[in-house]
Each structure stands twice: as structure tokens, then as C-alpha cells.
Amino acid sequence: MNEISDLVSRWHIGRIHPTPDLEPTGWTLEKLCDIARLESGHTPSRNRPDFWDGDIPWLSLHDSKTIEGKTLHNTKMTVSALGLANSSARLLPEGTVALSRTATIGKVAV
DSSP: OHHHHHHHHHOTOOOSSSSOOOTTOOOOOOHHHHSSSOOOOOOOTOGGGGGEEEEEOOGGGGGGTTTTBOOOOOSSEEEEHHHHTSSSSOOOOOTTOOEESSSSTTTTOO
């Protein structure tokens, strides 16, 4: 087994603890919150049809089977400007890296 695969096999990928005791040569372990801005929001009300089917892509668990390591151009659902304005969701800029940290932990896409 090579150095990286040996270390990864001991890292318990997806868990916060234990922190790896070794790093691959030339690597430095960093906490994600130290190198990226973490965003979170909440889904607009599903009881308001006028909050949905707009022109704003809505990345959700419904997209989880298609998001791994890809650049997304479309999502299964969209929200309206009204839905966005009436929720704690935030519109993120094009090119944002999306990393799932709940439910489908570890899924990533741009």
C-alpha cells in the first residue's frame, strides 16, 4: 500500500475524530472552516407554490445522485426570487464549490 492510501485507510473519512496522527509528506491538515467560508440556509416553504419553479437553481438532496465531482448546470428543482427572499437561503456565486456536510456527507460539485 502506498503512503497516501495507507493514511487515508486510517483517517476514518467522514468523521471529525479521530484526527489523523500522520500526514502525507508535504501535506498539512487544515480544518475546513479555516480555509473556506461555510454557508447554510433553509428551504423556502413548500406550502407556498409561488416560492418554487422559478429561474434560480436549487441544489438539494434530490440532486445527490448526480453531483459527485461534477460541474452542475441544472438542478432538479428551482426556486423563485420570492422564495429566496422569504427564506434564510442565500444565492451563491457561480463557481462556488458545494460540499454536502449533512445527509449525503462528502458529495461535492461546482
